[in-house]
Amino acid sequence: MNDLSFLNEMEKASGEKISGCYQCYRCTIGCPVVADMDLYPHRVIRYIVLGERERVLTSKTIWTCLQCVTCSVRCPNDIDIAHVFDALRKIAVKEQKEAETDTWKFDQYFMDSVKKHGRLHEIETVLRYKIEKKDFFGDAKMGMGMFIKGRMGILPHNIKDRKGLKEMFKRLEDKKIGG
Amino acid sequence: MRTLTYYPGCSLKTSSKFYETSIREVFSAYDIGLKELDDWSCCGASAAHTINETIAHALVARNLSLAEQENYPLFAPCSACYNRSKITNERLRADKELRDEVNRANEPLKCLGTLEVKNIIEVLSEYAGVERIARKIAYDLSGLKVVPYYGCVLTRIMNMETFDDKENPTSMDTLLWATGAEVAEWPFKMECCGASKTLTNKETTLRLSSSIMDMAITMGADAIVTPCPLCQLNLDILPYLGRGARNLPVLFLSEIFELALFGKLSGAGSHIIPVDEAIKKVIKVKTINTYEQRKNNGDD
Ligand code: SF4
Ligand code: SF4
Numbered sequence: 001m002n003d004l005s006f007l008n009e010m011e012k013a014s015g016e017k018i019s020g021c022y023q024c025y026r027c028t029i030g031c032p033v034v035a036d037m038d039l040y041p042h043r044v045i046r047y048i049v050l051g052e053r054e055r056v057l058t059s060k061t062i063w064t065c066l067q068c069v070t071c072s073v074r075c076p077n078d079i080d081i082a083h084v085f086d087a088l089r090k091i092a093v094k095e096q097k098e099a100e101t102d103t104w105k106f107d108q109y110f111m112d113s114v115k116k117h118g119r120l121h122e123i124e125t126v127l128r129y130k131i132e133k134k135d136f137f138g139d140a141k142m143g144m145g146m147f148i149k150g151r152m153g154i155l156p157h158n159i160k161d162r163k164g165l166k167e168m169f170k171r172l173e174d175k176k177i178g179g
Numbered sequence: 180m181r182t183l184t185y186y187p188g189c190s191l192k193t194s195s196k197f198y199e200t201s202i203r204e205v206f207s208a209y210d211i212g213l214k215e216l217d218d219w220s221c222c223g224a225s226a227a228h229t230i231n232e233t234i235a236h237a238l239v240a241r242n243l244s245l246a247e248q249e250n251y252p253l254f255a256p257c258s259a260c261y262n263r264s265k266i267t268n269e270r271l272r273a274d275k276e277l278r279d280e281v282n283r284a285n286e287p288l289k290c291l292g293t294l295e296v297k298n299i300i301e302v303l304s305e306y307a308g309v310e311r312i313a314r315k316i317a318y319d320l321s322g323l324k325v326v327p328y329y330g331c332v333l334t335r336i337m338n339m340e341t342f343d344d345k346e347n348p349t350s351m352d353t354l355l356w357a358t359g360a361e362v363a364e365w366p367f368k369m370e371c372c373g374a375s376k377t378l379t380n381k382e383t384t385l386r387l388s389s390s391i392m393d394m395a396i397t398m399g400a401d402a403i404v405t406p407c408p409l410c411q412l413n414l415d416i417l418p419y420l421g422r423g424a425r426n427l428p429v430l431f432l433s434e435i436f437e438l439a440l441f442g443k444l445s446g447a448g449s450h451i452i453p454v455d456e457a458i459k460k461v462i463k464v465k466t467i468n469t470y471e472q473r474k475n476n477g478d479d
Contacts, residue, residue, distance in 0.1 A: 032371045032387055066383075067225050068371035069335040073345045080337045086229055102379040107226035114227070114238070118220040120189040129378060139378075142419035149449050151194040151412070160218045164288070168241065171284040172234050 002051035010048050014087035020077040021045045027071035027081045037061040038099075041071055041081055048084070054097075062088045063100040105132065115169050118159030123152060181306050183297070184249045185213035186242060188260035189221050190408035197446025198408055201433040202256060202299065208315065208440050209307035213254065216246055222260045225375050237281045239267035244282075244290035252295040254302055258407035261298045262332040268292050269339050298333060299406045299432055300350045301342050312357040318442040320360040322460040325435065326400045327351045327362060328391065330410040331371050351432060355404060358439040367394045374413040377420075385420040388413055395427050402457045406432045415451045428454040 011018050027041040028034055038060040039047070047056045056062075062085045071081040092098040106129050113125045130139070146152045159165065191199040206213060219242050227235035243264065246253045255261040271278040272292030282289050297305075303312070334341045334348050343350045346369065355362045370391050373384035392414065395403050405411050414429040429452060434444050438461050447454050 032373075033383060036383065064383075066331075066371050066373055066375050067229075068331040069337065070331070070369075070371065072337050073335050078338075083337070086232075089229060090231075103376075104229070106379050107229045110226035111223070111230050111234075114221040114223065118218075119192070120221050120224075122189070122193055126378065139381075139419070142416060145419055145451060146194065146416070149451055150196065151449060151451075157189075159220050164285075165220060165241070168237050168284045169234065172231070172237060 003053040004051045006051040006053045006056075007049050010084065010087065013091065014080070014084045016079050016081075016084050016087075017077070018045060018048050018079060018084060021049065021075075021079055022077065024076060026074045026076065027079075030070045030074050032068065032070070033064050033066055036064045041065075041085075044088075045079065045081065045084065056088060057092045057095065057097045058099055060099045061085070062092065063098065063103050102133070105129065113157075115166065116162075117157040118162055118165050119157040121157040180210045180212055182212040182214055182251050183254040183302065184246045184251045185215045186219055186222075186246065186253055186255045186260060186264070187215065188219075188255065188257040188408075190257050190412075194412055195408035195431075197449040198256065198411070198431050198433065200445050201431055201437055204445060205433045205436040205440065206302075208436075209303075209311065211302065211306050214249065214251065216242060216249070216253075219245065222255075222257075222263045224259045224263065227263075233277075233280065233284075235263070236267045236270065236277065237284045239263050240271060240281045240290040241285050241288060243268055243271075243292070243294055244285065244288040247291060247294055252297050254297050254299075256299045256406070257409065258298070258330050258333040259409055261296065262336060264296045265336055265339070268294055268296055298342070300333075300354060303354055303432075303436070304350055309353060309357045312354065312436075312439075313359075316359050316439045318439055318461055320358055320435070320439055320461045322361075323438070323457060324361040324363055324399060324401050325355055325404045325430075326365045326395045326398055326402075327355055327368060328395075328403050328405040328410060328414075328429075329368050330405060330407040331369065333407065335369070351404070351406065354432065355435060358435050360435055360439075363398045363400055365394060365398045365400075367391050370394075372410050372413045374409045377413060377416075381420060384413065385417075385422060388417055388420065389422050389424070392417060392422070392426055393424070396425060400427060401460055402427055402454075403429045404432055404435055405429060418451065426452045428452050428457045430454065430457070 025042050065085045067082050069082045093104055109125050109128050113121045223235045223238040227238055255264050329348050334343050334345045352362050373387035377384045411429050417426055437444055
């Protein structure tokens with residue numbers, strides 16, 4: 001069933017003028033991962049206009065996207081397609097409709113680390129993700145190699161004003177989720 | 180002496196520490212001083228805006244407001260940090276509502292969005308300048324063929340004028356040319372390396388990064404040169420991602436300057452793909468007319 005309020009919802013959530021799309025396919029033609037997508041980027045935009053809410057929110061495409069912004073800078077109508085996908089991710093997660101959970105999970109662990117320390121604690125973040133995925137040895141060689149080359153952070157990651165930073169997170173998280 | 184507030188970002192303190200060393204050495208040769216931003220925090224990279232856009236802006240604004248107190252332009256060598264800083268800076272300057280919201284969250288810090296934010300290409304072009312770069316060259320790089328790799332997010336920024344063309348940038352080509360290296364034209368200047376999926380979808384990253392490496396080899400290059408620590412790391416770990424084919428060294432832009440100025444790389448040991456072959460191509464010949472010699476002859 002088509003939900004004609006979806007266009008309005010998405011234009012509000014992303015701040016992008018999605019209705020300006022005239023289906024020129026430029027976004028899709030330049031996308032480096034289009035082969036891994038279940039819906040081509042220009043179709044996603046079209047389906048938003050047509051109100052195919054479920055189809056779009058459950059698509060793999062919004063998670064396959066690398067956020068490389070190629071599509072957005074090429075769009076003749078200045079639609080930031082990558083930004084629209086970003087907004088779709090938030091809604092998909094909120095409604096538990098996401099086709100893939102790894103991207104969101106990793107980004108969340110990344111943010112947890114920043115919230116806790118102020119800076120990214122790479123090892124802690126990667127390990128947390130690996131444990132969650134039960135993938136302990138997949139990249140062990142890479143980890144060791146990087147460690148030997150001095151490319152794994154073992155420095156302190158804590159900033160001084162962690163209190164101020166936590167306070168910021170708290171103020172904005174309380175206010176609204178997803179922003 | 181020109182001074183910049185230096186925002187290292189997480190990469191230049193961990194996985195790409197040698198990039199920081201390299202930048203410092205090269206900048207001091209051109210009298211560019213760096214004052215590290217006190218108590219800086221992570222910019223949130225691509226993760227923060229996916230999870231929560233307002234928090235993403237507030238994270239960046241925290242650093243911007245600290246930097247605004249310093250009164251120097253802000254230098255962010257990592258392309259992700261630069262990209263996020265540029266975006267938040269512009270948005271906060273233009274959007275009062277967002278600015279107020281972010282400033283309330285960051286209280287007592289206050290960000291106006293008035294700062295100049297610069298990347299390494301801009302700093303070298305503006306503060307060192309092509310002429311001074313060419314004059315200071317002490318080693319001959321003409322035997323070294325490089326392909327400039329800009330990466331995704333340095334110039335692909337929506338809704339604003341960028342320092343170079345969004346899709347066909349040439350500013351780094353010019354800098355490399357000024358160092359005397361042979362710069363090849365190639366179609367993959369801005370091709371995505373897939374860094375954001377290295378952990379969550381290794382196959383995609385391997386495929387994208389591998390094709391960049393293959394194209395560079397096809398062009399007959401000796402090295403790929405990039406200003407971005409995320410691009411550098413992602414291409415440099417190709418052997419670990421499972422690529423069996425030949426790999427070219429992936430050098431930072433400042434490392435080409437190191438070669439041209441000092442004939443060596445301070446961070447050679449931190450590269451995963453060996454750099455010796457590339458270094459060998461440059462240190463052999465000392466140019467007859469080095470800057471120092473010309474100065475001694477009084478013809479500078
Ligand atoms: S590039 Fe823009 S106008 Fe063209 S199909 Fe994609 S979204 Fe529509
Ligand atoms: S931002 Fe996403 S959809 Fe757009 S070109 Fe890049 S990967 Fe494809």
